[in-house]
Amino acid sequence: MGAKITYAVTAAVLVVYFVLVGSRGVMLIQSGTLLTVTFGVAVLILPVIGIWFLWKNTQFVSRANRLAAELDAEGGLPVDELKRTPAGRIDRDSADEVFARRKVETEDAPDDWRSWFRLAIAYHDARDTPRARKAMQHAIALHDGKPVRA
Secondary structure, three states: OHHHHHHHHHHHHHHHHHHHHHHHHHHHHHHOOHHHHHHHHHHHHHHHHHHHHHHHHHHHHHHHHHHHHHHHHHOOOOOOOOOEOOOOOEOHHHHHHHHHHHHHHHHHOOOOHHHHHHHHHHHHHOOOHHHHHHHHHHHHHHHHOOOOOO
16 A cells, blocks of 8 residues: 555656746746747646656556555465565565576466466565566456457
8 A cells, every 4th residue: 555655646746847838838938939939848748758658657557556456356366485584675586486486487378467467476475677667568468358469
C-alpha cells in the first residue's frame, strides 16, 4: 500500500509541475515576440512528453497489478523463497537460482502469460529492471491477446 501512496503522491506532484511549466510556456507565447513564442512552444513540449510518459507508466503499473491480482486469485503467485542478507537485501546467488528455474518454465510454456509474469519477478529480484519490464510487457500482451514481438 505504501508504494501506491508514494506513486500517487509523486504523480500528483508531477502533474502540478507540468501545469506550472505549461503556464510559463503559455505566458511566453502570449508575449508575442518570435523568440518568446519559440521558447514558449518548446517549454510546452516538455509537459506534453511528461504527461504521456506518466500516463504510459500508470497504465503499465495498473495492468501489471491486474495480472498480479488474477494470478493471486488462481494461487499462482510465486512464493518468496529467496535468501536474504542480514541487511535484508536479496542474495544474488539465490536470485540467480530462482531466475534459472523461471527461465526454464517460460521456455517450456512461451505462450503462457503466467510464466512470463513470474519471469518478470525473477528478473526484478535479480536486479535486471529493463528485462523485468520487458518480460512484464510480454506477459501483459499475452494476457490481453495482443500480438507479441519476439
